[in-house]
Amino acid sequence: MTQVTNPRPLNIRVPAAPLPSRTTRRDGRAAALLIGPNLLMFTVFVVVPIVGGLALSFTTWDITNGFPKWVGLANYHRMFADPLVWQAVETTLKFIVFGVVPTIAISLGLAMLINFKFRFVSVVRSLYLIPAAMSFAASAVVWRYIFLDGPGYGVLDYVISRFGITPPDWLASQSWALPALDIITVWLSLPTATILYLAALQRIPDSVIEAAQLDGAGPLRRARFIVWPGVRYMTVLVAIIALLSFTNGSFDLVNILTKGDPIYATQTLVYYIFVNGFSFGFFGYAAALSVLQIALVGGILIVLRLLSKLLNR
Amino acid sequence: MTRSSGGTRGISTRTTRRIRIFFATICGLLLASPLLYMLAGSLMSNSQLSVQPPQVIPSSFHFANYSDAFSGITQVIQPRSFLNSVIFTVGAVGLQWVLCISGGLVIAKMRFRSRNLITAMFAISLFIPLITTLIPTFIVTYELRMINTYPGLILPIAAQTGFGTLLFRQYISQMPEELFDAARIDGANWWTIFRRLAVPLAKPATAAYFAISVLTAWNMYLWPLVAAEGGSLQVLTQTLAVVGTTGQGEVTPQNVIFASVVIVTLPMILVFIAVQRAFIRGLAGSGVE
Numbered sequence: 310m311t312q313v314t315n316p317r318p319l320n321i322r323v324p325a326a327p328l329p330s331r332t333t334r335r336d337g338r339a340a341a342l343l344i345g346p347n348l349l350m351f352t353v354f355v356v357v358p359i360v361g362g363l364a365l366s367f368t369t370w371d372i373t374n375g376f377p378k379w380v381g382l383a384n385y386h387r388m389f390a391d392p393l394v395w396q397a398v399e400t401t402l403k404f405i406v407f408g409v410v411p412t413i414a415i416s417l418g419l420a421m422l423i424n425f426k427f428r429f430v431s432v433v434r435s436l437y438l439i440p441a442a443m444s445f446a447a448s449a450v451v452w453r454y455i456f457l458d459g460p461g462y463g464v465l466d467y468v469i470s471r472f473g474i475t476p477p478d479w480l481a482s483q484s485w486a487l488p489a490l491d492i493i494t495v496w497l498s499l500p501t502a503t504i505l506y507l508a509a510l511q512r513i514p515d516s517v518i519e520a521a522q523l524d525g526a527g528p529l530r531r532a533r534f535i536v537w538p539g540v541r542y543m544t545v546l547v548a549i550i551a552l553l554s555f556t557n558g559s560f561d562l563v564n565i566l567t568k569g570d571p572i573y574a575t576q577t578l579v580y581y582i583f584v585n586g587f588s589f590g591f592f593g594y595a596a597a598l599s600v601l602q603i604a605l606v607g608g609i610l611i612v613l614r615l616l617s618k619l620l621n622r
Numbered sequence: 623m624t625r626s627s628g629g630t631r632g633i634s635t636r637t638t639r640r641i642r643i644f645f646a647t648i649c650g651l652l653l654a655s656p657l658l659y660m661l662a663g664s665l666m667s668n669s670q671l672s673v674q675p676p677q678v679i680p681s682s683f684h685f686a687n688y689s690d691a692f693s694g695i696t697q698v699i700q701p702r703s704f705l706n707s708v709i710f711t712v713g714a715v716g717l718q719w720v721l722c723i724s725g726g727l728v729i730a731k732m733r734f735r736s737r738n739l740i741t742a743m744f745a746i747s748l749f750i751p752l753i754t755t756l757i758p759t760f761i762v763t764y765e766l767r768m769i770n771t772y773p774g775l776i777l778p779i780a781a782q783t784g785f786g787t788l789l790f791r792q793y794i795s796q797m798p799e800e801l802f803d804a805a806r807i808d809g810a811n812w813w814t815i816f817r818r819l820a821v822p823l824a825k826p827a828t829a830a831y832f833a834i835s836v837l838t839a840w841n842m843y844l845w846p847l848v849a850a851e852g853g854s855l856q857v858l859t860q861t862l863a864v865v866g867t868t869g870q871g872e873v874t875p876q877n878v879i880f881a882s883v884v885i886v887t888l889p890m891i892l893v894f895i896a897v898q899r900a901f902i903r904g905l906a907g908s909g910v911e
Contacts, residue, residue, distance in 0.1 A: 357762055422646050435895065436650030443657070454880075582753065
């Protein structure tokens with residue numbers, strides 16, 4: 310700090326001991342102008358709702374009473390005493406586990422299946438990827454007819470009964486409604502997951518696989534000792550993306566197809582949040598439930614992180 | 623791209639190869655079968671649709687289902703909803719793109735305090751789905767008097783800049799530093815660098831971003847559901863949700879409903895086929911062909 314003759318304190322933000330090999334150039338003002346609109350929007354519509362949602366969970370605000378009223382932990386007490394909450398948590402976890410795990414397994418299998426070159430490879434791959442263009446809403450409509458019960462309806466029931474199996478009532482059944490929603494969401498999640506695994510597979514050098522083949526390693530041994538180590542790292546990303554997709558699906562599909570029925574069998578936590586917030590107008594309570602939902606997703610992410618550390622050890 | 627690991631080494635590998643192609647094709651058809659069923663059903667009469675065993679290829683084509691989806695007593699799709707979906711998608715993605723690419727440049731190449739903090743905020747936001755902040759987001763939009771307006775439909779979604787900003791940050795940070803230094807030495811300010819350097823050079827990232835974001839916006843159901851309760855702002859996913867909801871679908875014939883789903887989905891399937899590579903690049907970074 311030798312610039313005592315400088316009338317303006319230009320260097321005021323320069324660290325006393327400048328970092329080695331790093332210029333002291335600052336683009337503060339230009340940076341602020343360029344990123345400003347982004348940060349402004351992000352703050353108003355993302356940061357404020359996140360922080361505000363947390364604050365809201367300590368209030369009651371049932372639309373009818375004009376201002377949010379501070380109630381401390383009352384919403385959380387109510388949450389812990391509400392049996393529907395824990396049923397919804399269980400439903401959500403079931404929906405996620407029985408959806409994400411098959412998504413991972415099937416997409417890895419599919420990626421291995423199409424990871425080679427043949428004449429119409431791009432056409433065939435398109436068949437795998439095109440469902441990615443569909444919305445939950447559109448899928449819900451089509452799958453509703455696929456799952457349709459009753460004589461003379463339901464393509465799936467027809468196929469299943471050809472094998473001599475009595476088809477379940479799918480969306481109307483207490484035990485099959487949730488698996489049915491899982492099937493739709495797995496179907497919608499497969500393209501993305503397959504793309505990611507394909508990307509990982511294509512980074513495994515051909516020479517490694519060919520060498521293993523020459524050494525007499527069969528498909529199973531190749532899968533175990535060459536393919537799996539090569540795609541392990543991608544599994545975490547596949548799981549995270551699938552997790553977020555299942556979180557969204559657990560609202561869209563439930564709201565369109567089942568409304569949480571039959572007898573709460575498909576009432577996921579996000580749907581219960583929506584019902585409390587927008588059907589009952591319990592904004593404060595719904596906000597507390599949202600905190601639980603964020604904690605749930607966060608908890609699963611931590612578990613995934615631990616798993617990935619174990620896997621990549 | 624993996625070359626065929628069989629090649630021409632003997633008949634047995636060639637047979638394995640054929641079997642593999644066969645299985646790959648069967649699996650592909652199986653995965654696409656709900657879409658093919660929808661497409662076939664949209665061209666059938668209702669009696670054709672309820673025949674057992676189900677028809678795979680329609681014995682006769684009923685193109686009238688498509689016009690019935692737009693008009694008359696069986697109308698599913700309001701032209702206004704179609705327009706709303708286009709406005710919402712173009713508005714949200716277009717605005718978000720400008721925000722994300724400029725933000726990405728700033729984080730990747732400019733030096734200022736709290737850069738890491740901002741990056742962390744964007745990253746964290748990726749793991750907080752909109753459904754968990756839906757009510758406060760609704761309240762903010764409501765307090766801004768924007769519920770049931772186009773800005774209220776578009777702005778909160780355009781503001782979800784976490785994914786895009788990090789995507790462009792990633793891409794731009796891989797551009798050589800010398801390029802930006804040279805431009806600055808030539809006297810270019812950051813606005814010029816943004817317009818003349820970052821935007822043109824980040825075209826592949828832009829393509830990947832558009833591929834993913836256009837699909838997401840067109841397919842979005844949750845936010846329009848609460849931000850546009852009134853009929854005039856309804857988007858297509860809401861239209862489909864109405865006929866998809868159990869009990870309400872019976873009013874409209876199944877073939878017209880299928881035609882409506884095709885009408886709503888086809889633009890995205892065409893977009894998807896056109897930008898498939900960009901979509902894959904955006905998801906997988908690089909390495910897939």
